[in-house]
Amino acid sequence: MSSRSGQVLVALAIVCGPVVLGQSSPTARRDFDAEYRTAVQAAKEAAGVEHLGALVRTCLLPQSGGENTTDNVPAYVADPSKAPARESWDAEPARVFDNLYFVGGKIHSSWALTTSEGILLFDTVYPYNSEPLIVGGLQKLGLDPARIRHVFISHAHGDHIGGAELLQKRYRARVVMGGADWESVERFPNRFKTMAPGRDLVATDGMPVTLGGTTVTVWTTPGHTPGTISYIFPVEDRGRRVTVVYSGGTAFNFVNNAPDPGIRNFQTYIDSQRKLAARAAAAGATVLLSNHSEFDSAVKKNRVLAGWGNGPHPYEIGAESVQRYFKVLESCARAAQIRLEQRHAGGSAARSN
Numbered sequence: 001m002s003s004r005s006g007q008v009l010v011a012l013a014i015v016c017g018p019v020v021l022g023q024s025s026p027t028a029r030r031d032f033d034a035e036y037r038t039a040v041q042a043a044k045e046a047a048g049v050e051h052l053g054a055l056v057r058t059c060l061l062p063q064s065g066g067e068n069t070t071d072n073v074p075a076y077v078a079d080p081s082k083a084p085a086r087e088s089w090d091a092e093p094a095r096v097f098d099n100l101y102f103v104g105g106k107i108h109s110s111w112a113l114t115t116s117e118g119i120l121l122f123d124t125v126y127p128y129n130s131e132p133l134i135v136g137g138l139q140k141l142g143l144d145p146a147r148i149r150h151v152f153i154s155h156a157h158g159d160h161i162g163g164a165e166l167l168q169k170r171y172r173a174r175v176v177m178g179g180a181d182w183e184s185v186e187r188f189p190n191r192f193k194t195m196a197p198g199r200d201l202v203a204t205d206g207m208p209v210t211l212g213g214t215t216v217t218v219w220t221t222p223g224h225t226p227g228t229i230s231y232i233f234p235v236e237d238r239g240r241r242v243t244v245v246y247s248g249g250t251a252f253n254f255v256n257n258a259p260d261p262g263i264r265n266f267q268t269y270i271d272s273q274r275k276l277a278a279r280a281a282a283a284g285a286t287v288l289l290s291n292h293s294e295f296d297s298a299v300k301k302n303r304v305l306a307g308w309g310n311g312p313h314p315y316e317i318g319a320e321s322v323q324r325y326f327k328v329l330e331s332c333a334r335a336a337q338i339r340l341e342q343r344h345a346g347g348s349a350a351r352s353n
């Protein structure tokens with residue numbers, strides 16, 4: 001190679017530099033629309049039929065507004081007659097696995113994991129329906145609510161923390177919640193009126209909670225709220241041990257349309273999905289549970305369970321499908337993040353979604 005052709009190559013490399021470097025160069029023109037379509041397509045392919053609820057909520061429906069920063073007493077607390085009618089939320093309690101029971105409503109779920117030493121309860125629905133659904137549901141199933149020892153609150157929103165104060169006061173249950181969400185409960189006394197447990201156990205990443213030989217491992221999965229937590233625990237399916245991953249927060253209600261922290265919030269969410277997916281894979285999780293029926297079809301599956309008989313358990317979707325669930329959330333969060341990046345890239349590229 002002559003020194004002259006070498007110079008030409010160097011010059012070409014400089015000219016082509018920004019194109020080759022793509023996204024990392026401030027002068028490069030990103031094709032945001034193509035990036036967005038690729039992310040949504042990845043989510044659609046991962047969703048299959050099982051995870052259409054997650055796909056619709058996080059990729060296809062308009063995103064809900066930003067995180068609530070007000071401290072108002074919710075209408076259903078200020079005036080209990082304003083609470084939604086019972087027929088809009090009532091659902092039958094169900095025994096889902098040998099030692100796992102559903103005590104939630106049509107839309108929001110609560111789960112009871114029984115052990116020889118008492119009950120571990122996951123999420124507590126609203127203040128207006130936690131008593132009939134959880135206390136009443138456990139009794140209907142022949143379980144004693146006074147045996148609730150730990151209450152895990154995935155995140156401090158009224159549809160999951162609603163019964164925490166009641167269960168702590170009445171049964172002296174220990175309450176486990178993420179640190180940032182404990183702070184939120186203390187910062188907004190009106191918003192959490194009648195729901196706020198006294199500060200108790202602060203969840204840390206990888207924290208084991210053991211009762212009667214059953215261990216729940218808590219994973220911090222910030223994103224939906226800063227303190228959102230998720231869990232991995234074993235259940236028994238007709239005597240066979242099966243591992244559950246419980247995803248604690250799903251929708252993008254944290255959206256802040258400012259680039260900072262908006263884009264960063266999405267990255268936090270994406271990182272949490274990747275982390276929980278990896279923990280679920282390592283634990284061999286083949287069951288995915290949620291605190292919204294929308295994402296795990298709990299109420300629908302509970303209806304078929306009664307007459308199910310033998311055969312594969314309808315909740316056991318397999319390790320590969322569990323991974324695809326997290327892929328849907330990660331890809332839809334990336335798609336929304338791309339739109340936010342596009343909006344703040346300036347000029348005519350900006351468009352809303």
Ligand SMILES: [Zn+2]
Pocket residue numbers: 155157224249
């Ligand atoms: Zn929430």
